[in-house]
Amino acid sequence: MPTPYELYYWPNIPGRGEFVRLVLEEAATPYRDVGRLPAEEGGGTAAVVAFWAGKHEGHPVFAPPVLKQGDLLLSQTAAIGHFLGSRHDLAPRDEAGQAQALALQLTIADLVVEAHDTHHPVSAWLYYEDQQVEARRRAPHFVGERMPRFLQYFERVLRHNGGDVLAGKSLSHADLGLFQALEGLAYAFPRGFAAASEETPGVLALRERVRERPRIAAYLASERRVPFNQEGIFRRYPELDAD
């Protein structure tokens, strides 16, 4: 039996860790979500902080999420998705197809950064309340221009690839990543997302197909799923949404 994976990520937000969890859940591979374990079992925020502060053994990582398996320490959400996807049949089998799925996951990561920066345009180290003026300048461009551009892009990719999945012939980590990003956008920008996604029925249908996959549905209904909240990447500030 292979060593189970360990995920290190902040316990109180879905954040980027959630992109990794979805891949682990769909892969049906055992993993310990260390940040969400009690401190008595070596879990909690303290276990995660070490990977933020550079105070851990082994290959240095820049920031959580971190995937650990034995001696392997891997950071960067998209790299983890690519690695797990290629290992667990959640990526195309050929080199070029794997690179395409990775590029799609990276485009999703770009979308996630831009969504985050609507509420933190000046610095992730300042409170939202201290950059609200700048946020109100940045958000309309994201909601009105960028989010639609991203959604329309994924719609084109789906259509080009036959309509069912973003890359290859079956579900990949990129589809799971898009699902999570769509959930986040719908949470954070209910009005803007509803308007933008009207023109991307294929993207909306993919979101529902992912949601209904047995393992994903079971996960979403479980306590393992971390709900969106006002601490994470996707936050619902009505003043930043479309009118």
Added chain:
Amino acid sequence: MPTPYELYYWPNIPGRGEFVRLVLEEAATPYRDVGRLPAEEGGGTAAVVAFWAGKHEGHPVFAPPVLKQGDLLLSQTAAIGHFLGSRHDLAPRDEAGQAQALALQLTIADLVVEAHDTHHPVSAWLYYEDQQVEARRRAPHFVGERMPRFLQYFERVLRHNGGDVLAGKSLSHADLGLFQALEGLAYAFPRGFAAASEETPGVLALRERVRERPRIAAYLASERRVPFNQEGIFRRYPELDAD
């Protein structure tokens, strides 16, 4: 003979295209830098715009840079680096090592985004002059906190890996990416970079080793190299640099 690669990127800035060029040059593989060819040969900005506007044949891409080889169209700088690196002996050979190099390249990409956003904190679609107030709020945090954190991280990675290269036993696309990012930081923030890099001698030594590699040295001395300028990711605005 394999079909030569084509790179599609804006001709007037180094930008993210330069990260791809360095890998192609070190790989000593033939490529056409289409954006920099004359319009009569199908080159120039018009050839690149198609990949920005979604008006091209084949697999949809979100934005340049784009690598094309026959039917293959691949976007996202880090995915291109990973793909070319794995093919051309500029990445570790094992799956885990390749994922590590990719994670490093992605951390470099994060650094690049943060450097860019010092001068475009509100929107990449507004002029710098229209977001100068916000830029002056964002830049000090990057110069004083984030840039040093990134440099110290790469210093730790180098030390952990034996001092010569970031990943594996020989030069990878991640080392080339770090070289370009360092060149950009030194251009954009001469004072801040000098101060921050005083504490990262290993990183500075790697930069020089990359610069002196025969193929890279020949490239840097050629007209193929696109110099930094005030249109790209890395811009020299003295008011955003350290005092």
